[in-house]
Amino acid sequence: MNIIGNGLLEFINRIFGFISPIFAMFVVEWFLPIRRKGWAKPLLYIGCWFFTGMVIFIGDPVNLPGTLLGFGAVLFLCCEGTWLQRLSITLILSSLGLSSSALVDSNYYLFDIGYLFRFTIWLLVFLALKRFAPKQEYHLPPSLWGLVDVLTLTPFAATLITVLLGDPYGRGNEMQDIILLPLVTLSSIGLLWAVVILARQHKLEQEKSFYQLNLLRYENLEQEQFQVRRLRHDMANHLQTMSSLPDQELREYLGQLLHSPAMGSSYRYSDNSIINAVWGAKQPLMEQMGIETEISVTVPAKLSIDGVDLCAVFANSLDNAIEACERLPVGQRTIKVKARADKGMFVLQVQNPLLEPPKKRNGRFATGKTDLAAHGFGLASIEEIARRYDGSVSITTEDGQFTLFLYLALLE
Incomplete structure (x- = not known):
């Protein structure tokens, strides 16, 4: 019975292991437009599956660098956007995924439900951002992406230091690891939320700029039409004035009228x-x-x-x-x-x-x-x-x- 129970738990864990990359893909797509190539989405799923499923032990100097480089390469290959945009999202998602994986894989009490734990993390991120995620056409200027990169360095560096320089025999049960890794995960989610807020604010500023430009265009057009209507309304006065002008002044006056907007075709x-x-x-x-x-x-x-x-x-x-x-x-x-x-x-x-x-x-x-x-x-x-x-x-x-x-x- 115990063997059956363990086998069932392992089977459920594996199912969650194949579902987690789907939610990770959704998060990626909200922040980076996917290339319109037939291979892009399948390759992105494979990259997310590799990223969310890789075992990350504290003190292991191999798995984390390999996972980071592989995931970053997939994002840069499968996604569009500026270089800074792709770098920022890669760093944020890497901090989020690697810190949560290190927490569960290095903790004896969580290891048996590792895939379920990963699935829960990515599901919560998906649900938290689903309603407010920016549209794919969102844009941030390089200065804001640079600011995001600077803010990302702290949780990213904390993940690298904790995993690469940590005690492999502590197995994640040391107090600093138990506290630090969840904080890194929460900080990474907060950075994704910060990108959402910055994108919404930048969009509002763009809309305000568009409206002001369009309003100026509309006001200029209305002013031009007003001048046309006023000139036509005053045509009787112009005719009376011309009837009393000498030839030279009459020709000059006619020239001014002919070059006015009102004399154009309607x-x-x-x-x-x-x-x-x-x-x-x-x-x-x-x-x-x-x-x-x-x-x-x-x-x-x-x-x-x-x-x-x-x-x-x-x-x-x-x-x-x-x-x-x-x-x-x-x-x-x-x-x-x-x-x-x-x-x-x-x-x-x-x-x-x-x-x-x-x-x-x-x-x-x-x-x-x-x-x-x-x-x-x-x-x-x-x-x-x-x-x-x-x-x-x-x-x-x-x-x-x-x-x-x-x-x-x-x-x-």
């Missing part, structure tokens, strides 16, 4: 004044660059989308298309725009040809401008607006065409 492609205003502001530039345009818009005058957001979506989409057309020969420059608001959804599609597939930087399509500090926010701003309206943005680059497709949920 574009009306839908009932929505914001879309008309954005298109009207971009149309002269597109004509100047020799860009052929096709536009089909069925959007009512009033939408449940904030005017600033609607302006930003249209303007940024057109700006990206114009930027792409600028790199094409004149005869190949075309922009096609379709927009529709119906059945509780606002849908926008902007399409333009590509000279070559756009490059990505940190998982995002990068701007072609040389001044990266002043450009490259268009798609990020559109994605941020889509999230706020429970919508989505998809981008395809097929058959030499760049297609941006966006939908936003409308309030009934």
